[in-house]
Structure formats: structure tokens, C-alpha cells
Amino acid sequence: MAEKKAQLSFDGINESFDLPVYEGTIGADVVDVSSLAGKGVFTFDPGFMSTASCESKITYIDGDKGVLLYRGYPIEQLAEKSDFLECCYLLLNGELPSAQQKEEFNSSIKYHTMVHEQMHSFFNGFPRHAHPMAIMVGVVGALSAFYHDNMQISNEHHRMDAALRVIAKMPTLAAMCYKYSVGQPFIYPDNTLSFSENFLHMMFSTPCEESKISPVLVDAMDKIFLLHADHEQNASTSTVRLAGSTGANPYACVSSGITALWGPAHGGANEAVLKMLSEIGDESQIDKFIARAKDKDDPFRLMGFGHRVYKNFDPRATVLREACKNVLAELQMEDDPLLKIAIKLEKIALEDEYFIERNLYPNVDFYSGIILKAIGIPIGMFTVIFATGRTPGWVAHWHEMISNPFKIGRPRQLYTGPTLRDYPDK
Numbered sequence: 001m002a003e004k005k006a007q008l009s010f011d012g013i014n015e016s017f018d019l020p021v022y023e024g025t026i027g028a029d030v031v032d033v034s035s036l037a038g039k040g041v042f043t044f045d046p047g048f049m050s051t052a053s054c055e056s057k058i059t060y061i062d063g064d065k066g067v068l069l070y071r072g073y074p075i076e077q078l079a080e081k082s083d084f085l086e087c088c089y090l091l092l093n094g095e096l097p098s099a100q101q102k103e104e105f106n107s108s109i110k111y112h113t114m115v116h117e118q119m120h121s122f123f124n125g126f127p128r129h130a131h132p133m134a135i136m137v138g139v140v141g142a143l144s145a146f147y148h149d150n151m152q153i154s155n156e157h158h159r160m161d162a163a164l165r166v167i168a169k170m171p172t173l174a175a176m177c178y179k180y181s182v183g184q185p186f187i188y189p190d191n192t193l194s195f196s197e198n199f200l201h202m203m204f205s206t207p208c209e210e211s212k213i214s215p216v217l218v219d220a221m222d223k224i225f226l227l228h229a230d231h232e233q234n235a236s237t238s239t240v241r242l243a244g245s246t247g248a249n250p251y252a253c254v255s256s257g258i259t260a261l262w263g264p265a266h267g268g269a270n271e272a273v274l275k276m277l278s279e280i281g282d283e284s285q286i287d288k289f290i291a292r293a294k295d296k297d298d299p300f301r302l303m304g305f306g307h308r309v310y311k312n313f314d315p316r317a318t319v320l321r322e323a324c325k326n327v328l329a330e331l332q333m334e335d336d337p338l339l340k341i342a343i344k345l346e347k348i349a350l351e352d353e354y355f356i357e358r359n360l361y362p363n364v365d366f367y368s369g370i371i372l373k374a375i376g377i378p379i380g381m382f383t384v385i386f387a388t389g390r391t392p393g394w395v396a397h398w399h400e401m402i403s404n405p406f407k408i409g410r411p412r413q414l415y416t417g418p419t420l421r422d423y424p425d426k
């Protein structure tokens with residue numbers, strides 16, 4: 001890394017510190033503050049608004065320009081020309097696969113789509129109405145019970161095997177969550193189908209009849225997985241990295257990512273968007289909800305709007321907006337009342353000073369929820385779909401971290417609690 005320098009000086013300390021500055025291939029420079037602890041000084045950055053937690057070569061986001069690159073390739077081009085499994089290969093290996101590599105990778109994934117039969121019994125312990133994310137946290141973590149003994153994370157082949165296994169098994173477990181909730185038997189994967197076709201088959205087929213899935217819906221499903229595949233150091237990926245930095249089993253690390261993703265401020269937003277649109281209920285109520293979103297005393301936020309990094313349109317939302325229109329046209333649902341509210345809400349918000357001043361644009365979750373609902377996926381499953389799509393990103397970051405020298409993640413704090421005091425004599 002090319003070294004420039006930053007100088008840090010403090011009132012009351014007549015010493016100033018020279019700190020190395022590193023330049024990335026694109027994007028912001030970073031100031032290496034790791035030496036400050038040795039001088040008894042910490043930086044303070046709640047929410048990590050200004051903190052780069054690691055070096056990575058996987059994904060780059062330019063929030064001001066609305067740019068998202070997977071290993072340098074723009075998300076718009078990948079959404080148009082690639083598919084989800086090819087992007088999984090790209091995120092994990094750094095380059096697009098040759099035709100043979102792609103075929104071998106797809107075959108490896110298909111080889112791991114089934115889960116151990118004993119996994120089926122885990123589901124019976126959950127109430128039928130359990131939130132599918134609660135089940136996914138449990139059953140994905142439980143995979144570590146089946147692949148623990150022969151798992152040496154220092155072995156690159158073991159790491160890649162774990163990555164392929166969890167990418168392959170997520171859609172199977174996701175569909176099992178749905179089947180369990182509706183009291184239908186689990187449907188085994190059909191490895192003659194593509195990844196996204198197989199997922200919809202496991203979701204909607206029954207032992208009595210095969211589901212007939214339109215290619216338009218399969219394409220939209222694959223785009224949703226692809227667009228969610230990675231997003232640099234977001235909350236859930238940072239959670240996976242932090243768990244992985246302790247040397248924890250990779251399936252347990254992915255389970256920690258699922259846990260973090262569940263929150264409505266993160267991956268739970270697509271579910272929250274649909275609940276919000278249903279709560280708005282009618283175009284005539286939109287102004288009331290916009291006013292609530294602006295009211296500092298009201299915790300209500302416009303779900304599907306705003307982003308920690310994108311202060312421009314989320315490029316994934318742009319792609320999904322088109323896919324949304326195609327899906328609704330294919331299903332003859334252009335008059336869907338929730339879509340009409342969503343389009344009106346987007347128009348009003350984009351013209352409103354409050355949202356313009358704060359660079360609050362529709363994000364990936366604003367349209368993904370409408371597409372998933374149109375496909376017939378229940379709202380409770382939306383974040384499970386997000387988790388299935390994000391799994392290659394989680395495991396690619398975990399693999400990148402473990403493949404290079406790393407330290408256990410252990411932030412410090414600004415302590416403002418009681419000073420030293422003795423336990424009172426009784």
C-alpha cells in the first residue's frame with residue numbers, strides 16, 4: 001500500500017502522532033489508527049460511520065454516484081448478463097468462471113443441495129407460526145453440528161467446501177421453513193433445475209403436483225438473489241467477519257449474519273416495506289405517513305428509503321424497479337393496489353424537500369418486497385430470501401479474512417460509568 005501520512009495532535013499532549021494513510025485502488029483513503037492504542041488513545045466512532053474495519057477486494061460501493069461493483073464488475077451489467085451462481089463464483093474466486101469452471105461450480109453446488117435427513121426433525125421443535133428467520137438462525141447454525149469435526153478453517157479446501165455447502169443448502173432450508181409453516185411436506189431439491197428454479201420448485205411444488213413456474217418469475221428470483229449477493233461491510237457481513245475472527249465454525253458465523261440481517265433497519269426492511277404499504281392502505285393516506293416519517297417524535301421511518309452509504313439511487317433498486325414492472329405485467333397485476341401506493345409514495349418522496357435534503361432514495365428493499373409478494377412468497381419469508389441471496393457475500397468475506405493474516409475483532413470503548421469504589425461494609 002502506498003504510504004502517505006496524517007498527523008494527529010492533542011490539546012494537553014505536546015506530542016503529535018504520524019499515522020500512515022493507505023490508498024485503495026478506488027475510493028476513500030484510510031488513516032491507520034491501529035498504533036494509537038499503544039499510546040493510550042482510542043478513536044470513537046459509534047455505528048462505524050467513518051471506520052474501515054478491514055481491507056477487501058470483493059465489493060466496492062460509491063454511495064454518492066450510486067455505484068456497486070462485484071470484483072470490479074458493475075451490478076447493472078451482472079444483472080443483465082450474468083446469473084446468481086456465476087456471481088457466487090465471482091465473489092468467492094475473484095474472476096468470472098470459464099464455461100468449464102462454471103459447469104463444475106454449478107455441479108458442485110447441485111451436489112450439496114440436500115440437507116441431512118436428521119435436519120428435518122429440527123423443524124418439529126418450532127411452532128408452525130414461528131418467524132422463518134427464527135428457524136433459519138437455528139437450522140443454519142445447526143449445520144455446524146454436521147460439519148464440525150473435519151472442519152479445519154486453516155485449510156483452503158475445507159473453507160471452500162463449507163462455502164459451497166452453505167450456498168447450496170440455504171435455498172433448501174429456506175423452502176423447508178415455508179413448507180413447515182403451511183403444513184406441507186418438504187420438497188427435495190431437483191438438481192435438473194437451475195438454482196432459482198429449484199428454489200421456487202421446493203417452495204411451490206407438492207408431492208401431488210409439480211409447480212409450473214414462469215421463466216419471468218425465475219429470472220426475477222435470480223435477479224433478487226444476485227442483487228443481494230454482497231454489499232461490502234454492511235451490518236450482517238461485519239457480524240460474520242467478527243464471529244469468524246474468533247475462529248468459529250463457518251456455519252455458526254453465517255447463522256450470526258442471519259441474526260443481524262433480521263433487523264428491520266437492515267435485511268428486515270423488505271418485510272417492513274410491505275407491512276408499511278399495507279398499513280398505508282390507500283393512496284389518500286400517503287401524505288399522513290410522509291408527515292409521520294418527518295416527525296422527530298415519531299419513530300416511524302419510511303421503510304425501503306434511505307441508506308447508510310447510498311446518498312443517491314441504490315443501483316439495485318433501479319434494476320429491481322424494471323424487474324418489478326416485468327413481473328407484474330407477466331402476472332397481469334399492474335393494478336396491484338400496493339404497487340400503486342408504492343409508485344405514488346416514491347414519486348412524492350422524491351419531490352419532498354425533507355427526503356431530498358437527506359438524500360433519501362428508494363433502496364433495494366423497496367421493490368424486492370413487491371416482487372416477492374407478486375411471486376406468491378409470504379411476507380415472513382422475504383428476509384429469508386435476502387439471507388439466501390447474501391450468503392455468497394458472507395462466505396466470500398469470511399474466506400477472504402481467514403485466507404489472510406487476521407486478528408480477533410475486539411473494539412474498545414469510551415467508559416463513562418462509575419469510577420473505582422469499594423464494596424460497602426455490611
Ligand code: SDX
Binds near residue numbers: 269307308
Ligand atoms: C439494507 O449497509 C448496507 O449495505 C445495507 C443493505 C445491504 O445490502 O446489506 O443495503 C441492505 O439494509 C438497506 C436499508 C434497509 N433499511 C430500510 O429501508 C429502513 C429505513 N431506512 C432507515 O432506517 C435508514 O435510512 C438507514 C438505517 C437505512 C440508514 O440510516 P443512517 O445512515 O444511520 O441515517 P440516519 O439515521 O443518520 O438518517 C439521516 C437522516 C435522519 O434525519 P435527521 O436526524 O438528519 O433530521 O435521515 C432521516 C433520519 O431521521 N432518515 C429517514 C429515513 N432514513 C433516514 N427519515 C425517514 N424515513 C427514513 N427511511
